[in-house]
Amino acid sequence: MTRTSTxxxxxxxxxxxxxxxxxxGPTVAQAKPEPKAPQEFVALRDIDxxxxxxxxxxxxxxxxxAPVDGYEKPMCILTRPAAQxxxxxxxxxxxRGYSLKVYDxxxxxxxxxxxxxxxxxxxDQRMKAEFYPQVDKTRLFADGYIAEKSGHSRGxxxxxxxxxxxxxxxxAYVPGEPLAPCYGPQKERxxxxxxxxxxxxxxxxxxxxxxxxxxxxxxxxNRDLLRGALAEQGFVNLPEEWWHxxxxxxxxxxxxxxxxxxxxxxxxxxxxxx
Numbered sequence: 001m002t003r004t005s006t007x008x009x010x011x012x013x014x015x016x017x018x019x020x021x022x023x024x025g026p027t028v029a030q031a032k033p034e035p036k037a038p039q040e041f042v043a044l045r046d047i048d049x050x051x052x053x054x055x056x057x058x059x060x061x062x063x064x065x066a067p068v069d070g071y072e073k074p075m076c077i078l079t080r081p082a083a084q085x086x087x088x089x090x091x092x093x094x095x096r097g098y099s100l101k102v103y104d105x106x107x108x109x110x111x112x113x114x115x116x117x118x119x120x121x122x123x124d125q126r127m128k129a130e131f132y133p134q135v136d137k138t139r140l141f142a143d144g145y146i147a148e149k150s151g152h153s154r155g156x157x158x159x160x161x162x163x164x165x166x167x168x169x170x171x172a173y174v175p176g177e178p179l180a181p182c183y184g185p186q187k188e189r190x191x192x193x194x195x196x197x198x199x200x201x202x203x204x205x206x207x208x209x210x211x212x213x214x215x216x217x218x219x220x221x222n223r224d225l226l227r228g229a230l231a232e233q234g235f236v237n238l239p240e241e242w243w244h245x246x247x248x249x250x251x252x253x254x255x256x257x258x259x260x261x262x263x264x265x266x267x268x269x270x271x272x273x274x
Contacts, residue, residue, distance in 0.1 A: 035259040037077065037106075037266050040251050041155055044076035044105065048087040050094065051076075052101035052163055054170070056201065057111060058261070061173030061190070063131035063202055064118045070108035072262040077106040079155040082247035085233040086158070093229050097165050100229075101194060103201050103243065104159040107152030109258040119146040129179035130190065132204035144240065145204045153256040157246040159201065161194040162226045168193040183207045195222040201243055210242040 044051060056062045058071040078086070090100050118124060119140045128137070132145070140146040151157040170193050180188050182203035186196040194201075198219040199208045207214060210223055223242050230237070230245050238244040259265040 035257070035265075037257070037259050038252075040079050041077055041106065041266060042080045042083050043263065043266060044078055044083050044086065044102065047080075047083040048090055050099060051086065051090050052099055052167060054101055054103055055105075055261075056103045057107070059173065060175045063127050063204070064115065065124070065127040065175070068111045069114040070111040070258070070260050072260050075261060075263065076102045076104075076158070077155070077261060077265070078158065079247070079251045081251060082156040082158070085235065085247050086230075089229045089233045089235070092232070093162065093225075094165075098195075098225070099163045099165055099167060100160055101163045101167075102158055102160045104152065105157075106155045106257070106261065107150055108260055109149075109153050109256050110260075112148065112150045112153060112256075115146050116148055127179065130182050130200070131202055133181045133183075135204045140204070143204075149256055151246055153258070154250055154252045154254075155257060156248075156250040156252070157244070159241075159243045160226070160245065161192075161197060161201065161243055162222060162229075163193050164195055195225075197222055197226075197242055199242075208241055208243075210237055210239050 044053070053074065053076050055071065055074040055076065057064075057068040058074045060066050062068065086100065093100060119137070122137050125137060132140070135143065135145065152159075170191055173190065180190060182189060182200035183198075183205045189200050192200060196219050198212075198215045199205060206212060210227065215223060226242070227237050233247075235245040235247050238246070
């Protein structure tokens with residue numbers, strides 16, 4: 001057999017083997033299906049339409065300075081018991097001329113991962129002047145402001161405030177605009193129709209601790225109003241953040257979900273409006 005015919009034969013054998021591997025070998029990996037919320041999760045608006053929603057992490061007005069991963073719709077999603085308990089708290093506050101306003105509810109794990117990446121990027125300090133003026137960014141993990149897991153991802157934790165009715169209009173944040181410290185006097189902070197709680201939402205400062213002794217007068221009364229209304233319905237406050245509450249007992253105390261904040265995550269489920 002000539003050298004040429006031998007080479008041709010070897011080439012044909014290799015080609016046949018390649019075709020056989022293609023036919024029988026592993027197929028291209030398929031994209032994983034998007035995670036969905038368990039049946040126990042609901043949209044807050046399907047439980048109570050009167051609660052004001054200002055979901056900060058879908059906007060650039062937050063400590064990251066950009067929309068956060070996993071927030072696709074400006075909506076609050078919670079476990080059903082937490083949403084129903086929040087509705088009861090709202091009913092009591094409405095009778096007193098106030099409304100609850102939520103800033104954040106269920107938070108996907110991918111959003112928490114976004115926070116971690118941001119915290120590790122020491123060069124990104126665009127929102128420091130408002131949200132963490134006195135905290136060195138290298139301290140965010142050690143001081144507990146950022147963590148790799150969040151109770152929000154379990155579905156029964158939310159961030160919220162109280163608004164005096166009728167609710168005043170609020171303007172949108174303009175990226176790049178001058179920032180004011182979150183712990184300054186209310187008239188100097190970024191406009192928020194919340195009653196004066198002593199700091200803005202997501203203020204990385206000890207003044208945001210619920211029982212900080214420097215908070216007195218109307219600010220103390222407002223924090224107590226929020227905490228008292230929620231405590232009556234089974235919510236427990238995080239002492240380091242006046243806005244942070246968890247409904248107890250949690251349905252999913254050990255599970256951190258990652259479905260996106262979107263109506264489709266609830267598979268089209270809805271309940272009668274209150």
